[in-house]
Amino acid sequence: MPELPDVEGFRRVLAEHAGDRIRSVEVRDAGVLRGVGAQRLARALRGHRFEEPRRQGKWLIAPAEGPVLILHFGMTGSLSWHPAGEPEHRHDRVVWRLDGGELRFRDMRKLQGVRLARDKRDAERRLADLGPDALDLSRDDLAGLLAKRRGRLKSALTDQSVIAGLGNLLADEICWRARIDPLRQARDLDEDGIKALHKAMRDVLRASIEAERVPPRRTWLTGARDDPDGTCPRCGTRLSRRRASGRMTVWCRHCQPA
Numbered sequence: 001m002p003e004l005p006d007v008e009g010f011r012r013v014l015a016e017h018a019g020d021r022i023r024s025v026e027v028r029d030a031g032v033l034r035g036v037g038a039q040r041l042a043r044a045l046r047g048h049r050f051e052e053p054r055r056q057g058k059w060l061i062a063p064a065e066g067p068v069l070i071l072h073f074g075m076t077g078s079l080s081w082h083p084a085g086e087p088e089h090r091h092d093r094v095v096w097r098l099d100g101g102e103l104r105f106r107d108m109r110k111l112q113g114v115r116l117a118r119d120k121r122d123a124e125r126r127l128a129d130l131g132p133d134a135l136d137l138s139r140d141d142l143a144g145l146l147a148k149r150r151g152r153l154k155s156a157l158t159d160q161s162v163i164a165g166l167g168n169l170l171a172d173e174i175c176w177r178a179r180i181d182p183l184r185q186a187r188d189l190d191e192d193g194i195k196a197l198h199k200a201m202r203d204v205l206r207a208s209i210e211a212e213r214v215p216p217r218r219t220w221l222t223g224a225r226d227d228p229d230g231t232c233p234r235c236g237t238r239l240s241r242r243r244a245s246g247r248m249t250v251w252c253r254h255c256q257p258a
Helices: 004-015 038-045 120-126 139-147 153-158 168-178 191-211
Strands: 022-027 054-056 059-063 068-072 077-083 092-098 101-107 113-117 240-244 247-251
Touching: 004 054, 004 059, 004 077, 004 191, 022 038, 038 113, 059 120, 068 077, 068 120, 092 113, 101 113, 113 120, 139 153, 139 191, 153 168, 153 247, 168 191, 168 247
Parallel strands: none
Antiparallel strands: 022 092, 054 059, 059 068, 068 113, 077 101, 092 101, 240 247
8 A cells, every 4th residue: 555655756756757748638547536527637737747746645746837636546556657658557547648758647446546626725725634744743743743642653643634644554663663552542652752753753764765665674564564473573572463443553562562
């Protein structure tokens, strides 16, 4: 499932073509459009140039000289660049044809998709319920956000209205790296806990952005979490599993005591 590191990779793909003119837009499957029709999307963007895109958590915001394209990748979406004429994939849903090639929005499950805002102000209004981007959070910001929360830490970290960009894999990895039980109460973290959590968040996000995904490394929790008999990469204790707020949570009871 695309999380902040994946979306940053998609942002960089699009940023490489900032300034390129959109020659045409082909909607191959309108099932990924949200609140905009195929003709209006094509008419609004044709002839415009993409400006520098930005990321807010799991959302990619792409201004285009007035209208703003807003992309959310759901569980299976991606944005990629292809030379003109390269055969299309059966899950390519929307194609933006630029000079020298094409940007393709590919998505198998179509759980989210493509939106269009009238302008930057409209885009900000549509994303107003999102929390701050996880990589932009200072330690004090993180402390303030968690102090206001009732409920478990894992739920707070994955709530996009609190912190934008963290999904299941990242939240578990960050808690494991910080040696904090993901099921503890968010507002009960002390100063040392906040410090450890913030450092882990930055370290995990930066390494994941470099890898353009949450990497399943043997030294990371992600390298063991899919094994039903997986053990902690740090201490060898068998990993614990439990559903929390509808998500499978994985942690080490030895390294992350309650």
